[in-house]
Every structure is written in structure tokens, then in C-alpha cells.
Amino acid sequence: MGLSKTQRKLRIRRRIRKVSFGTNDRPRLSVFRSNTGIYVQVIDDIKGTTLFAASSRDKDLASAKGNKTEIAKLVGKTIAEKCKKAGIDKVAFDRGGNLYHGRVKSLAEGAREAGLKF
Template identity: 75%
Template sequence: MGLTKTERRLRIRRRIRKVSFGTAERPRLSVFRSNKEIYAQIIDDTKGETLASASSRDKELAKAKGTKSEIAAEVGKAIAEKAQKAGIETVAFDRGGNLYHGRIKALADGAREAGLKF
């Protein structure tokens, strides 16, 4: 019997995390997607701390109207702005086992549009 959707995503996530590691010079942009919301964090794995975060539940973004993909693009722009305030220009993108499609792609495009480099 094949893998379930969740097992497959977790297997991909572990494979990505083996390679993707955030340093002080190039931290990791981690994306978590639930059915309703989307979250993004910029993490320095050497220190084990979160440098910046944004989500669709933030006060300024919770009022935003539109499709889930449009809101994900706004989250991408918000995380890029917070990263630039923290002095971060380049990141390693960690899609968290999700396919690079739909809301994940919209978040990445929004972050690139606001000046973040992957």
C-alpha cells in the first residue's frame, strides 16, 4: 500500500531539512501552511532562534480580503520587509514538504517581489 498524503509530505520535509540549514549569513525561510492560514519564519539554525516572522493571522494581515493565494503573497511581502529591517537579504527557502505550487509559490513570489533573495 502506498503512502498517505501526510506521510509523503513528512518524508519530503525530512529530506529538505537534511540539506536546508540556516546560518547567520543565510538564514532559513520556513513556511507552514494549514488549511486556513499560512505562516513564515526566518530562522537562524546555528543559534536556534527566530529572527522574523509573519502570518496571515497578524493584525495588519488578518483584515486583508482576497483569496488564500493573494493573502499568502501579502505574507511573503510582510516577511521580506521584516527581514530587510533585520538586515537579512538572502535566505534558504524551506517549503516544509509542500509542493512549490499555489499558496507556497505565491508567498515565495511575494517575498521575491519585496526584495528577498533565495
């Protein structure tokens, strides 16, 4: 019998985390997607700290109108602007076991449009 959806996602997440590692020069951009929102963190894995975070539930984005993919693009632009202010222009993208499609892709495109490189 095959893997369930959650088991498959967990297996993919573990495989991605083997190679995706955040340093001070190139932190990890971690994405979590729930049914209602999307959350992103910029993490330095060496120190074990979260440098920046943004989500669709932030006060400035909670009032934004549009569908989930449009809001995810705004979240990507927001996190990229925070990184650019701190002098970070390169990150390692960690999609967290999600397929690079839909909201995750939209978030990545928004971050790239704002000047972030991965």
C-alpha cells in the same frame, strides 16, 4: 501499498531539512501551511532562534481582503520587509514538505518581489 498523503509529506520534509540549514548570514525561511492560514518564520539554526515571523493571522493582515493565495503573497512581502530592515537579503527557502504550488509559490513570489533572494 503506497504511502499516505501525510507520510509522503513527512518524507519530503525530512529530505528538504537535510540540505536546508539557516546560518546568521543566510537564515532559513520556513513555511507552514494550514487549511485556514499560512505562517512563515526566519530561523537561525546555529543559535536555534526565530529571528522574524509573519502569518496571515497577524493584525495588519487579518483585515486584508482576497483569496488565500493573494493573502499569502502579502505575507511574503511582509516577511521580506522585516528581513530587509534587519539587513538580511538572502535566505534558504524551506517549503516544509508542501509542493511549490499555490499558496507556497505565491508566498515565495511575494518575498522575491519585495527584494528577498533565495
